[in-house]
Amino acid sequence: MKCPFCEKELQGTACPGCGTTSPEGARYCMECGARLFEAGPAALGEADDFDPEDRILCPDGNCTGIIMEGRCTECGRAPDGS
Structure with missing residues (x-):
């Protein structure tokens, strides 16, 4: 996952449902809304x-x-x- 402004590589969490990478610390997937952790x-x-x-x-x-x-x-x- 890259920053949309500086294109620096950012840490992220892959969604267990759809595989989309969301920013580190996110509770829910940005794409499908699935919970990323318990x-x-x-x-x-x-x-x-x-x-x-x-x-x-x-x-x-x-x-x-x-x-x-x-x-x-x-x-x-x-x-x-x-």
């Missing part, structure tokens, strides 16, 4: 300060994930459905 309970908002009443459900009616940090924790979908 997140632990704290990363999914299960910390002591997490209030279940404040959760935002995934807009996909078939997904059981919640929106955290701009993406669904299960399918990677954005709150606007994209």
